[in-house]
Amino acid sequence: MMELFEHLSLGFSVAFTLENLSYAFLGCLLGTLIGVLPGIGPVPTIAMLLPLTYVLPPTAGLIMLAGIYYGSQYGGSTTAILVALPGETSAVVTVLDGHQMAKNGRAGAALSIAALGSFFAGCFATILLAAFAPPLAEVAFKFGPAEYFSLMCLGLIGAVVLASGSLPKAVCMIILGLLLGMVGTDVNSGVARFDFGIPELQDGIDFAVVAMGVFGLAEIMNNLAQKENRVDITDKLGSLYPNKQEFKEAAPAVLRGTMLGSALGILPGGGAVLSSFASYTLEKKISKNPERFGKGHPAGLAGPESANNAAAQTSFIPLLTLGIPGNAVMALMVGAMTIHNIQPGPQVMSSHPELFWGLIVSMWIGNLMLVVLNLPLVGLWVKLLKVPYRVLFPAILLFCTIGVYSLNYNAFDIYVMGIFGIIGYIWTKLKCEGAPLLLGLVLGPMMEENFRRALLLSRGDFLTFVERPLSLTLLLMALGLIILVASPSIRKKREETFVEEE
Amino acid sequence: MHIKNQQDFWSGLMFIALGVGFALFSTSYDMGTPARMGPGYFPFWLGVVLALLGGVVTINSLRGKEGEDHHVGKFDFDILALIIGSIVVFGVMLDNLGLYISLVILVIFSSLASHEFSLKIAIGNAIFLVIFTWLAFVRGLGLIFPLWPVPIAEWPTYAMIIIPVSIIIGVIILISKLKGSK
Numbered sequence: 001m002m003e004l005f006e007h008l009s010l011g012f013s014v015a016f017t018l019e020n021l022s023y024a025f026l027g028c029l030l031g032t033l034i035g036v037l038p039g040i041g042p043v044p045t046i047a048m049l050l051p052l053t054y055v056l057p058p059t060a061g062l063i064m065l066a067g068i069y070y071g072s073q074y075g076g077s078t079t080a081i082l083v084a085l086p087g088e089t090s091a092v093v094t095v096l097d098g099h100q101m102a103k104n105g106r107a108g109a110a111l112s113i114a115a116l117g118s119f120f121a122g123c124f125a126t127i128l129l130a131a132f133a134p135p136l137a138e139v140a141f142k143f144g145p146a147e148y149f150s151l152m153c154l155g156l157i158g159a160v161v162l163a164s165g166s167l168p169k170a171v172c173m174i175i176l177g178l179l180l181g182m183v184g185t186d187v188n189s190g191v192a193r194f195d196f197g198i199p200e201l202q203d204g205i206d207f208a209v210v211a212m213g214v215f216g217l218a219e220i221m222n223n224l225a226q227k228e229n230r231v232d233i234t235d236k237l238g239s240l241y242p243n244k245q246e247f248k249e250a251a252p253a254v255l256r257g258t259m260l261g262s263a264l265g266i267l268p269g270g271g272a273v274l275s276s277f278a279s280y281t282l283e284k285k286i287s288k289n290p291e292r293f294g295k296g297h298p299a300g301l302a303g304p305e306s307a308n309n310a311a312a313q314t315s316f317i318p319l320l321t322l323g324i325p326g327n328a329v330m331a332l333m334v335g336a337m338t339i340h341n342i343q344p345g346p347q348v349m350s351s352h353p354e355l356f357w358g359l360i361v362s363m364w365i366g367n368l369m370l371v372v373l374n375l376p377l378v379g380l381w382v383k384l385l386k387v388p389y390r391v392l393f394p395a396i397l398l399f400c401t402i403g404v405y406s407l408n409y410n411a412f413d414i415y416v417m418g419i420f421g422i423i424g425y426i427w428t429k430l431k432c433e434g435a436p437l438l439l440g441l442v443l444g445p446m447m448e449e450n451f452r453r454a455l456l457l458s459r460g461d462f463l464t465f466v467e468r469p470l471s472l473t474l475l476l477m478a479l480g481l482i483i484l485v486a487s488p489s490i491r492k493k494r495e496e497t498f499v500e501e502e
Numbered sequence: 503m504h505i506k507n508q509q510d511f512w513s514g515l516m517f518i519a520l521g522v523g524f525a526l527f528s529t530s531y532d533m534g535t536p537a538r539m540g541p542g543y544f545p546f547w548l549g550v551v552l553a554l555l556g557g558v559v560t561i562n563s564l565r566g567k568e569g570e571d572h573h574v575g576k577f578d579f580d581i582l583a584l585i586i587g588s589i590v591v592f593g594v595m596l597d598n599l600g601l602y603i604s605l606v607i608l609v610i611f612s613s614l615a616s617h618e619f620s621l622k623i624a625i626g627n628a629i630f631l632v633i634f635t636w637l638a639f640v641r642g643l644g645l646i647f648p649l650w651p652v653p654i655a656e657w658p659t660y661a662m663i664i665i666p667v668s669i670i671i672g673v674i675i676l677i678s679k680l681k682g683s684k
Contacts, residue, residue, distance in 0.1 A: 182545045193528075411593040415590055460537030461536075
């Protein structure tokens with residue numbers, strides 16, 4: 001317990017410097033600014049802003065990135081409540097009751113409930129993260145290459161099992177991502193693979209370029225194709241303060257949502273989507289009057305919003321302790337850390353304690369800033385929502401292009417982004433998801449490295465993966481997940497969930 | 503034989519093609535043995551697995567119920583060409599014409615992809631973005647861009663061809679859009 005305080009005070013001393021506070025603030029502001037734009041979720045937002053953080057020192061860069069993440073998620077909820085346009089799947093649930101509340105003239109209250117619920121969840125999950133990260137990292141130190149390989153298998157499978165449509169297609173996208181991760185110079189032999197003789201490809205394909213092409217450009221082209229969708233924006237915000245009854249109904253839901261979200265967020269595969277759906281189902285089930293759900297019940301907004309924020313926070317646990325990203329956002333984080341020469345994993349805590357604890361404390365600060373920053377600025381976000389798309393998309397294109405160019409100051413990256421834009425557009429038509437690909441792309445080199453090392457240690461015996469108890473357990477868990485999803489009853493339930501989404 | 507799920511059918515074929523492609527390409531690298539893997543080993547087997555799973559996806563697409571939403575959506579080639587084209591051309595122009603001019607051209611040409619194009623708004627937007635980029639990226643973050651045009655004599659040959667041709671194409675589309683809206 002004492003240790004926890006020591007760690008947190010180290011974190012506070014790092015996070016409370018003027019420099020880091022202002023980067024956290026800037027991150028939250030920029031994240032919200034872009035996240036609030038309809039149809040742009042956290043992944044494209046982070047991908048777009050990522051290159052900007054490369055010029056900063058590592059700690060400041062990651063703090064800003066975390067701020068961008070919360071900001072964009074928060075901005076997404078604002079859009080979901082006011083215009084019923086979810087930027088990402090986990091905000092779909094927010095639309096159900098949040099937008100109804102706005103239609104009932106309680107938009108201000110809905111925004112406050114979402115903000116305060118998220119803040120509470122964020123605080124709780126941050127403490128959880130601080131308390132559980134060190135013991136988990138201890139476990140991770142016992143991991144050999146075989147365990148790491150199995151863990152990555154579990155992580156990748158978990159990611160697609162929990163959060164995507166067609167399972168075989170998602171697995172294919174992962175493998176394709178792994179293969180794209182192979183492009184570039186092989187660390188063991190120094191041979192340049194799949195480079196087609198192009199010198200720029202010898203450093204590998206930057207994941208930010210792929211992310212911007214597949215998420216950013218493809219998204220824009222799809223939005224443009226659906227003529228201009230006129231949306232009704234609720235301007236009448238009403239009071240920002242929830243009334244007594246709303247407060248009474250929301251508070252327990254926040255508590256339950258936080259617990260549920262914290263637990264599910266730790267799972268590989270990042271439970272943000274899962275936890276908001278689960279929380280909504282839970283609230284509806286235990287409510288005395290479930291018929292009010294979908295008509296603007298505060299609990300239907302407060303539960304999922306807190307769950308999703310708690311999960312967003314705890315999904316940092318596998319990343320920071322094991323070095324395994326659970327979802328596409330975390331994959332971007334891994335990429336950012338590698339650029340700063342930090343290998344994500346259990347050693348971060350001991351080798352860069354100031355970065356680790358500073359990041360954790362700044363997460364809490366970021367959550368606080370969002371509440372302080374956003375409630376008074378709601379009027380501004382509403383104005384931003386009214387900017388027509390034809391003005392918006394050239395600006396987004398420009399920012400993507402500038403961001404990509406500034407990675408290496410080389411126009412080649414812009415062309416690669418263009419190519420991935422075309423591929424991403426084709427994939428959206430074929431309903432192939434980009435998120436698993438991104439995870440694979442980031443994990444590819446790590447996975448190959450551990451696979452090779454494990455077999456080197458076992459002298460080429462493939463049984464090493466099942467003979468080591470820890471590795472076997474992880475693989476069995478992955479297998480269990482697959483069987484679970486393939487079983488008819490769950491399959492049906494899953495399909496229902498994904499149908500509801502659309 | 504009848505294809506029940508068009509999307510899955512074509513994705514399956516794509517996965518098979520990519521898997522086979524990567525696997526074949528990997529054979530040109532040293533495979534090594536499991537204990538001492540060469541650079542070709544891991545990608546080769548990943549490619550094989552991808553191709554096999556692609557086969558599963560393809561076969562599955564032939565079964566099951568036929569659904570309306572399983573059709574492959576229509577491709578909007580105009581939008582695709584305008585967006586990707588203006589980005590690629592921006593890449594070529596940036597090193598030769600400098601940030602400001604390339605930026606204006608990118609914004610105006612990409613705006614053509616919208617169903618509600620207005621030259622006035624596009625120009626206004628471009629001016630705003632030039633000021634914003636200068637403030638935020640050039641001054642604020644200190645990113646190093648080529649800002650001003652390089653003399654044409656110093657351009658690489660491909661730029662001398664691509665830049666004028668693409669500008670002419672862009673202007674033609676612009677004029678036809680303006681005429682069409684009247």
